[in-house]
Structures are given as C-alpha cells and as structure tokens.
Amino acid sequence: MNDSFLFLGKFLRHGTAIASLAPSSPWLSRTTVRNIDWDHARVLIELGAGTGPITHELVERAHPDCRLVVLERDADFVKVLRERFPPRPNLDIIEGDVRDLPAMLQERGIEKADTIVSGLPVPSFPKDLQRDLFRMVGQVLKPSGTFNQITEMPWVYLRFYRRYFDEVKFTFEPRNIPPAGAYFCRGVKPIVD
Ligand SMILES: C[S@@+](CC[C@H](N)C(=O)[O-])C[C@H]1O[C@@H](n2cnc3c(N)ncnc32)[C@H](O)[C@@H]1O
Structure with a gap:
C-alpha cells in the first residue's frame, strides 16, 4: 500500500515521466518476464524499476550466476529498491538515467545482455531519446x-515498436488494474540518422 501511495504521488507530480498510477501487479510482472530462460540467462537488465515488482520476479527467479542490473532514475524509488533487495552477489541497483546506460555497463564490464526488461515510459520519451535507447538496446542485446x-x-x-524491431509480439494481462500487457521485441532494426 505504501508503494501505491508513493507511486501515485510521483505520478501526480511528474506525470508522463512515471506514466502509471500504480506499480505493476504480480500478474503483469510475471507476464513481462515469461519468456526468460532462467537456467541459461547470465545477464538481465531492468530499466525503470520503480518500487520493484518486476525486480522481485528477477531476483527470485534468476540463476545464482546471473548478473542483474536494475536501473532507476528516481532517488526515492531507488531507496525503496535498496531496502527491499539488500546487497547480494550479482545484483546491482543503480540510480541513474537510461541515457547513461552504456557507460554504466562499461564500468561494470558488461557487454551483452540476454534480456532487457523495461518499465520505461518509452512512447513519452523525446524522439532523440527513443532512438538513442533503441540504438543502445541494439548494441547490448544478444541477437537472440x-x-x-x-x-x-x-x-x-504495436506499430511503434514494429518501427524499431523485426519481430514484436504482445501478451495481454487482464488481471492488472488497469488491464495491461507486455511487448516482446526481437531484432533491433538499424537506426539511421
Ligand atoms: C511506469 S513506471 C514502471 C515502474 C515499475 N517497473 C513497475 O512496473 O511498476 C516507469 C519508471 O521509469 C522510471 N524512469 C522514467 N524515465 C527514466 C529514465 N530516463 N531513466 C531511468 N528511469 C526512468 C520512472 O522513474 C518510473 O519508476
């Protein structure tokens, strides 16, 4: 409940930078990670973690040898994340902006990720940031x-993500309030300036 109040307050103050009235439900969180190969994934990146409902799924289900990089820009959300997920090997909770992701990954010696999970309000981003984000995703994500x-x-x-990826599938999650879902995007198209 505390998370919901914190989230709503942030939404009322920052609007499209938060883009949601409440944290994702457990159903939506599970749907969003449903295609991860937990036995084999060794690097998972979460962008825009908020108060951590999807982080919870990643922390619970990732292989002990899998590195989890969790990025969030809002300092209050990061505080909640650090309290909820105490330090443990292979978990990195970073306070920062997705614009700086390449440098953050480089500092940590991470070159490729098996999956990138995003709660970011991408359609509300300025066009140049959308392009930079998908360029970064293209550089970091393994081909598969x-x-x-x-x-x-x-x-x-759907059309928006199909502009940037060869293959986009959508899974509906009606139990979230409001009804929601996740896009699963593969094969970033080359981004030409
Ligand atoms: C819709 S919320 C999703 C939160 C959480 N993943 C969930 O499912 O409940 C979007 C999150 O993205 C974060 N965010 C927005 N812009 C960001 C940016 N440029 N860099 C990093 N995080 C950002 C917001 O602070 C917010 O926590």
Missing part, C-alpha cells in the same frame, strides 16, 4: 535476446 516492455495501453503501440 528480447526487449520486454510493459504497457498499460494494450496493443496501442
């Missing part, structure tokens, strides 16, 4: 990997 994006606007952004 997917970019898994939550949404509270089911199907609405």
Whole structure:
C-alpha cells in the first residue's frame, strides 16, 4: 500500500515521466518476464524499476550466476529498491538515467545482455531519446535476446515498436488494474540518422 501511495504521488507530480498510477501487479510482472530462460540467462537488465515488482520476479527467479542490473532514475524509488533487495552477489541497483546506460555497463564490464526488461515510459520519451535507447538496446542485446516492455495501453503501440524491431509480439494481462500487457521485441532494426 505504501508503494501505491508513493507511486501515485510521483505520478501526480511528474506525470508522463512515471506514466502509471500504480506499480505493476504480480500478474503483469510475471507476464513481462515469461519468456526468460532462467537456467541459461547470465545477464538481465531492468530499466525503470520503480518500487520493484518486476525486480522481485528477477531476483527470485534468476540463476545464482546471473548478473542483474536494475536501473532507476528516481532517488526515492531507488531507496525503496535498496531496502527491499539488500546487497547480494550479482545484483546491482543503480540510480541513474537510461541515457547513461552504456557507460554504466562499461564500468561494470558488461557487454551483452540476454534480456532487457523495461518499465520505461518509452512512447513519452523525446524522439532523440527513443532512438538513442533503441540504438543502445541494439548494441547490448544478444541477437537472440528480447526487449520486454510493459504497457498499460494494450496493443496501442504495436506499430511503434514494429518501427524499431523485426519481430514484436504482445501478451495481454487482464488481471492488472488497469488491464495491461507486455511487448516482446526481437531484432533491433538499424537506426539511421
Ligand atoms: C511506469 S513506471 C514502471 C515502474 C515499475 N517497473 C513497475 O512496473 O511498476 C516507469 C519508471 O521509469 C522510471 N524512469 C522514467 N524515465 C527514466 C529514465 N530516463 N531513466 C531511468 N528511469 C526512468 C520512472 O522513474 C518510473 O519508476
């Protein structure tokens, strides 16, 4: 409940930078990570973790040898994340902006990720940041990997993600309030300036 109040307050103050009235439900969180190969994934990246409902799934289910990189820009959310997920080997909770992701990964010696899970409000990003984000995703994601994006606007952004990826599938999650879902995107298209 505390998370919900914190989240709502952030939404009222920051609007599209938070883009949701409440944290993802456990159903939406599980849907968003449903295609991860837990036995074999060794690097998982979460962008825009908020208060950590999806982080919870990653922390619970990742292989002990899998590195988890969890990025969040909002300092209050990061405080909640660090309290909820105490330090443990292979878990890195980073306070920062996704714009700086390449440098953060480089500092940690991470070159490739098996899956990138995103709670970021990507459609509200300025166009240049959208392009930079998908360029970064193209550099970091393994060819077989997917970019898994939550949404509270089911199907609405299929065309948007298809502009950037060869293959985009959508899974609906009606039990979230509001009904929501996740896009599963593979094969970033080359981004030409
Ligand atoms: C819709 S919320 C999703 C939160 C959480 N993943 C969930 O499912 O409940 C979007 C999150 O992205 C974060 N965010 C927005 N822009 C960001 C940026 N440029 N860099 C890093 N995080 C960002 C917000 O602070 C917020 O926590």
